[in-house]
Amino acid sequence: MDKLKAIQPIKKGLSGEILIPGDKSVSHRSVMFSGLCDREVKITNFLHAADCMSTVNCMRALGVSVKELDENTLIVKGNGLDGLKEPAGIIDAGNSGTTLRLMMGILSGQKFLTTFTGDASLSRRPMGRVINPLSQMGANIVGRQNNKYLPITVIPTKENLHGISYKMPMASAQVKSAILLAGMNADDETTVTEPYTSRDHTERMLTGFGVKLKKSGTSITISRVNKMTPPAEIHVPGDISSAAFWLVAASIIEGSDVILKDVGINETRTGIIDVLKDMGADIQLLNVRDEVEPLADIRVRYAKLHGTTFGADIMPRLIDEIPIIAVAAMFAEGTTKITGAGELRVKETDRLQVITDEFNKVCPCIEGLEDGMVITGGQKDNLKFARCNSHDDHRIAMALAILGAAGVGVEIENSECVNISYPTFYEILTHFE
Numbered sequence: 001m002d003k004l005k006a007i008q009p010i011k012k013g014l015s016g017e018i019l020i021p022g023d024k025s026v027s028h029r030s031v032m033f034s035g036l037c038d039r040e041v042k043i044t045n046f047l048h049a050a051d052c053m054s055t056v057n058c059m060r061a062l063g064v065s066v067k068e069l070d071e072n073t074l075i076v077k078g079n080g081l082d083g084l085k086e087p088a089g090i091i092d093a094g095n096s097g098t099t100l101r102l103m104m105g106i107l108s109g110q111k112f113l114t115t116f117t118g119d120a121s122l123s124r125r126p127m128g129r130v131i132n133p134l135s136q137m138g139a140n141i142v143g144r145q146n147n148k149y150l151p152i153t154v155i156p157t158k159e160n161l162h163g164i165s166y167k168m169p170m171a172s173a174q175v176k177s178a179i180l181l182a183g184m185n186a187d188d189e190t191t192v193t194e195p196y197t198s199r200d201h202t203e204r205m206l207t208g209f210g211v212k213l214k215k216s217g218t219s220i221t222i223s224r225v226n227k228m229t230p231p232a233e234i235h236v237p238g239d240i241s242s243a244a245f246w247l248v249a250a251s252i253i254e255g256s257d258v259i260l261k262d263v264g265i266n267e268t269r270t271g272i273i274d275v276l277k278d279m280g281a282d283i284q285l286l287n288v289r290d291e292v293e294p295l296a297d298i299r300v301r302y303a304k305l306h307g308t309t310f311g312a313d314i315m316p317r318l319i320d321e322i323p324i325i326a327v328a329a330m331f332a333e334g335t336t337k338i339t340g341a342g343e344l345r346v347k348e349t350d351r352l353q354v355i356t357d358e359f360n361k362v363c364p365c366i367e368g369l370e371d372g373m374v375i376t377g378g379q380k381d382n383l384k385f386a387r388c389n390s391h392d393d394h395r396i397a398m399a400l401a402i403l404g405a406a407g408v409g410v411e412i413e414n415s416e417c418v419n420i421s422y423p424t425f426y427e428i429l430t431h432f433e
């Protein structure tokens with residue numbers, strides 16, 4: 001078992017400024033897409049965390065040069081669109097679903113063989129959702145248990161990939177991106193349609209690399225790409241999924257007034273702001289800037305929250321924030337009902353199950369539903385000190401830490417998994433008294 005972390009209550013609230021580390025989704029894509037070009041690309045504010053390093057290691061294994069000028073600044077230089085090389089060994093995607101799923105899309109049309117492994121969590125996550133559509137495009141991908149799970153091998157095909165029109169059964173940026181990236185190598189047009197629009201970082205960044213995409217409703221169409229023209233520099237915005245922990249902490253800990261600096265506010269990601277505002281949170285966007293990805297500083301002050309109800313339509317815009325929204329709901333007056341969240345069962349853990357099991361140790365107020373949960377709020381004075389387990393899920397560990405900090409403290413088993421997306425999280429948290 002890795003380190004047990006003890007979290008103390010924060011008495012005086014959060015204050016000052018918190019610089020939010022780079023966005024995980026954008027960091028992955030910046031290295032992947034730059035690695036498909038033959039010009040140097042400088043990436044600033046890159047998220048130096050375990051998941052994104054899985055992508056860096058993967059691209060290096062495929063012959064791309066990735067120099068680290070410092071922890072958060074990379075220089076990536078590939079060998080052009082056809083320039084990836086056969087890796088010498090098996091590639092370990094670690095805990096990173098984004099690395100594995102997007103790379104399957106990129107590698108589907110390549111003329112060499114690649115095998116992936118990953119950690120225990122990634123080995124349990126469903127990969128058929130990507131392998132099936134890519135196979136329909138002519139890719140040859142095999143995996144354990146009838147092509148559903150890691151280890152996975154992408155085998156070169158004799159024929160080129162062909163375009164498909166694919167209706168996705170779920171909203172998922174990873175699935176959408178894998179299909180679009182394979183579509184770059186297909187002979188004819190590829191269209192992918194989602195039930196609801198998921199995060200659009202792939203579409204935005206590819207457009208910034210000169211790739212033409214057509215968007216219509218929740219459908220995106222891509223054609224064969226012969227050339228990518230990268231920008232000289234990509235600045236990664238702060239990750240709203242990391243900022244989310246402070247948005248909630250400041251909203252529920254009395255006396256808080258804090259500014260979160262340089263946060264990405266892409267509207268496919270800002271569902272948490274909408275839900276918290278709907279619960280009565282005091283959140284203001286300052287200094288809004290529109291770059292490839294829009295950015296803002298976010299001021300958040302303590303407020304009295306009340307319960308809310310939300311479901312499938314907003315889910316893709318806050319999919320990673322359910323654990324921390326559940327914490328906000330425990331402090332809000334009244335009941336919060338979350339539905340349409342079945343995708344949480346196939347994240348780094350079964351998050352619906354883990355939230356119910358672990359948060360209820362602090363206060364038994366969450367009733368699990370098949371696709372969500374009902375949280376009876378107003379629990380501030382009913383919380384008790386407990387030892388909880390993150391189940392090695394970074395977002396569960398951080399949500400538990402905020403639950404303890406806003407309540408009477410908590411101990412977290414398997415606490416070090418925060419390194420997956422936010423290595424400095426505990427350091428920042430313990431800075432507040």
Ligand code: S3P
Nearest residue numbers: 025098171172173174175319320
């Ligand atoms: C991500 C997409 C989401 C999200 C994950 C990152 C991405 O997953 O949960 O943390 O970078 O595309 P799904 O596409 O599986 O919903």
